[in-house]
Each structure stands twice: as C-alpha cells, then as structure tokens.
C-alpha cells in the first residue's frame with residue numbers, strides 16, 4: 492500500500508566558488524569534480540534509503556549547498572533519474588536547485604529545466620553593491636538583477652534570498668531594497684536576518700570589534716516592515732523568513748517545518764524518517780572525501796525519543812504562521828507544568844491553541860526563541 496505522507500529528498504552539494512564570510516554551512520572551496528564517482532556514490536546512497544522507504548512517492552527533491560548550480564549537469568540529471576526509478580514522484584513534484592547569480596546563464600538554467608528542475612532558488616543576498624561587497628559576494632547588483640530575470644524567463648517557479656539586518660542598514664534603506672525586490676514580481680522570497688555564526692569570518696570581525704551587528708530594536712522593526720510589505724504585495728509570510736503567494740510555498744521546506752519524512756544525501760546531509768514506528772535522525776559523513784569513500788555506510792543514525800521529537804516538532808512547526816498540531820494524546824501534555832506554562836503564554840498573547848493547532852502570534856514570532864524555551868524547558 493502506498494504511503495502518501497509527504498517524503499522529500501535533500502541532496503547536499505558541498506562546493507562553492509568562494510566561502511562567504513557569514514556562512515557556516517558544510518561547504519568547501521570548489522575543486523576538480525570526479526562526476527562519475529559522485530554519481531556512483533549518490534545513486535548508491537539513494538538506493539540504500541529507497542530500500543527502507545518502500546511504497547512511497549517523492550513530493551520534493553531539493554539540491555542545496557554550497558552551490559549546487561556549480562555541480563556537473565550529469566550529477567543533477569543522474570540524481571533526478573535515480574529518484575524517478577527508486578520512488579517515483581508524487582503528482583506535480585517540486586524539484587528545486589539553489590543557484591548563485593554568477594551561474595545564471597540562460598543555457599545552463601535551460602539545461603537544468605531540461606533535466607527536470609522545476610524551481611530555482613537564487614542566492615541574491617542584496618540588490619546593493621555596497622552590501623554585496625560587505626557580504627563578500629562575487630556578484631554585483633546588476634548581475635543579481637539579470638540573474639533574477641533569467642531565472643524568471645526559464646522557470647515557472649523561482650525564489651530568491653535576501654540577507655537584511657546588516658550593520659549600518661537603516662529602516663528606510665531596507666524599505667527601498669525590499670520594494671525593489673518586490674518589483675520583480677517575485678511570488679516567493681526568503682528574507683533572512685543576518686546571523687553571526689561561530690567560527691565564521693564575521694564572528695571573528697565582531698569579536699575583534701571591527702563592527703557591531705545591528706541592534707535588536709532595529710532588527711525587530713525591519714522584521715515587522717518585511718511582514719507588512721510582503722503581505723501588501725500578496726506574498727505574506729508563511730514561515731519566519733519565508734514569504735509566498737498562494738500555491739508558491741516551498742513544498743520541500745514545508746516537509747521540514749511540518750516534521751514529515753525526509754532523506755538527506757551528500758556530505759553532512761541530515762535526514763528524519765519514520766521506520767517501523769521509530770523516528771530516526773540520520774547524518775552523512777561530513778567531509779566530501781569521507782563521504783565519497785563511505786557513502787551509505789558512513790551514516791550516523793540515532794533513534795529520537797518522544798522528548799527529542801517534541802523539541803524538533805515545536806521548534807520547526809512554530810516557525811510556520813500556521814503553527815503545529817497538538818494531538819489529544821500528544822507527548823506535549825505529558826508534563827502538567829508545561830500545560831500551565833502554555834496557559835500563561837496564551838494569556839500573554841504570544842501563542843494561541845485553536846482546534847488542536849498551536850500557533851505563535853505575531854508578537855510570539857518576534858520572540859520565538861523565548862516562547863520555545865518556555866514550552867520546552
């Protein structure tokens with residue numbers, strides 16, 4: 492019997508043309524690629540996970556990175572073919588690839604579309620040259636704008652990322668930049684507040700006092716402005732950082748946020764699967780060289796107990812405007828003190844519980860970490 496609980500596959504391509512000073516993803520400087528070896532290991536990996544997820548169709552396939560738009564087309568094509576053969580796609584599947592504006596060649600995008608990619612996610616980051624220089628990007632505003640137009644010409648579904656709450660960025664400057672972004676008629680946008688991640692060049696610069704991150708109040712004002720402007724443009728927030736017109740939500744990311752099942756292949760990729768009633772967390776070998784040797788044999792797998800699952804379910808689900816379902820027999824209610832804390836959060840107007848749906852309010856989403864701490868401590 493076919494199990495239609497949404498299942499997605501995430502493929503991590505770990506290479507980038509350059510390492511951005513803010514980025515702490517599992518990434519490495521681009522190098523000569525043995526495409527045949529990558530195809531062999533990724534395909535074997537997918538076979539490994541397909542054997543454990545029989546009778547399921549794929550709702551989504553997501554190539555993330557790093558910069559998967561740098562991957563040899565043969566690798567992208569082989570992975571899509573393997574997914575078709577091993578699971579088959581559910582009707583109207585979403586096949587997304589992340590790309591950098593520097594790779595936004597019309598022919599390349601057409602070749603990706605020809606291989607089966609249905610959605611393109613562009614790492615634009617900013618539409619201002621000074622901000623792009625600060626963020627260490629190897630593209631300028633003009634090429635960013637061209638890449639958006641090229642993507643929109645080739646793909647029915649596109650999205651692009653912007654990083655805001657940058658040091659020195661005023662509310663007016665953010666309003667002007669976001670208005671420019673909305674003028675492209677985007678139907679999906681990811682708007683990320685700059686975070687200073689440990690171990691990055693930005694973290695070193697901040698701790699050396701070279702510059703200071705934007706203040707919390709300004710960040711909150713810029714967040715509120717983003718909510719207002721995107722809603723007014725017809726792509727309201729459906730998640731803390733993600734905004735979409737109806738029907739344009741990222742199906743793949745919704746699998747994460749709704750705590751459904753996903754398979755992660757590629758160096759350092761994570762997965763979450765329900766197998767034989769157990770919730771498994773999986774992680775592939777992190778270093779590309781190890782991954783290419785170990786492949787499917789190099790996975791760390793851990794069974795998640797009820798408490799661990801609740802932490803993940805709420806942490807992911809409350810990011811969604813639509814929140815998360817609490818079932819009558821939910822482990823959430825196993826702790827009476829938690830129910831009392833929930834009542835206090837409801838009284839403070841930070842969350843609502845309606846027909847078993849727990850949602851963070853607009854005020855709650857501004858202080859989501861504090862809300863989660865209260866619910867999960």
Ligand SMILES: C[S@@+](CC[C@H](N)C(=O)[O-])C[C@H]1O[C@@H](n2cnc3c(N)ncnc32)[C@H](O)[C@@H]1O
Nearest residue numbers: 513514556557558591614652654683684685686
């Ligand atoms: C996997 S990255 C995309 C990689 C793609 N190669 C690129 O650079 O465009 C996903 C997105 O996370 C966001 N991101 C990464 N590090 C961040 C940080 N420290 N603060 C805010 N956003 C960040 C960026 O917007 C980036 O496009």
